Amino acid sequence: xxxxxxxxxxxxxxxxxxxxxxxxxxxxxxxxxxxxxxxxxxxxxxxxxxxxxxxxxxxxxxxxxxxxxxxxxxxxxxxxxxxxxxxxxxxxxxxxxxxxxxxxxxxxxxxxxxx
Amino acid sequence: xxxxxxxxxxxxxxxxxxxxxxxxxxxxxxxxxxxxxxxxxxxxxxxxxxxxxxxxxxxxxxxxxxxxxxxxxxxxxxxxxxxxxxxxxxxxxxxxxxxxxxxxxxxxxxxx
Numbered sequence: 001x002x003x004x005x006x007x008x009x010x011x012x013x014x015x016x017x018x019x020x021x022x023x024x025x026x027x028x029x030x031x032x033x034x035x036x037x038x039x040x041x042x043x044x045x046x047x048x049x050x051x052x053x054x055x056x057x058x059x060x061x062x063x064x065x066x067x068x069x070x071x072x073x074x075x076x077x078x079x080x081x082x083x084x085x086x087x088x089x090x091x092x093x094x095x096x097x098x099x100x101x102x103x104x105x106x107x108x109x110x111x112x113x114x115x
Numbered sequence: 116x117x118x119x120x121x122x123x124x125x126x127x128x129x130x131x132x133x134x135x136x137x138x139x140x141x142x143x144x145x146x147x148x149x150x151x152x153x154x155x156x157x158x159x160x161x162x163x164x165x166x167x168x169x170x171x172x173x174x175x176x177x178x179x180x181x182x183x184x185x186x187x188x189x190x191x192x193x194x195x196x197x198x199x200x201x202x203x204x205x206x207x208x209x210x211x212x213x214x215x216x217x218x219x220x221x222x223x224x225x226x227x
Contacts, residue, residue: 032214043205043218051214090157094214100146100165101214105157
């Protein structure tokens, strides 16, 4: 069984400040991990993914995440927040199934960016 | 452009009526998925399909039904048996062995 815990349902940062969104996972197999972003009333867009290659993964819009097996974490960071980063962010873990691999999502973190 | 289409964007129904949500993809993906999203609960898997004419229940399948007659299409029916149908519904697809899923824009269903 797999699970994802996102610490903090709401995070607020000032424009230009560091963004840190936390994700911890539990998985019975070596995990494949994902971060998705969702803008209001829209679908989810993939930010980045970890699939057992480099532990530091770079994604779109300046985001990156580091896989830490010892801490079972996959936190999302961005050095300098922009107003356009305000959205909801979801961490997910894959069951690494066959043709269809099921994703288990965290409950999401809403990022607010203030001036 | 390749992608996933969900229609309509907003849907309103009276309680007791069945309603079908459309999902079409032109990505040539084998697998398709339906999720339900409620505030503060993330996304929960309703049904998924690996190939045409085959589908499996997800974590919250009760009150829903699906069909997969064509590779491109995976419609979801919300039946009158679903106790709390008002939600945001998202369709996704993936290619075999890719693990990442691509999402459509979603349909917001309101039942009164």
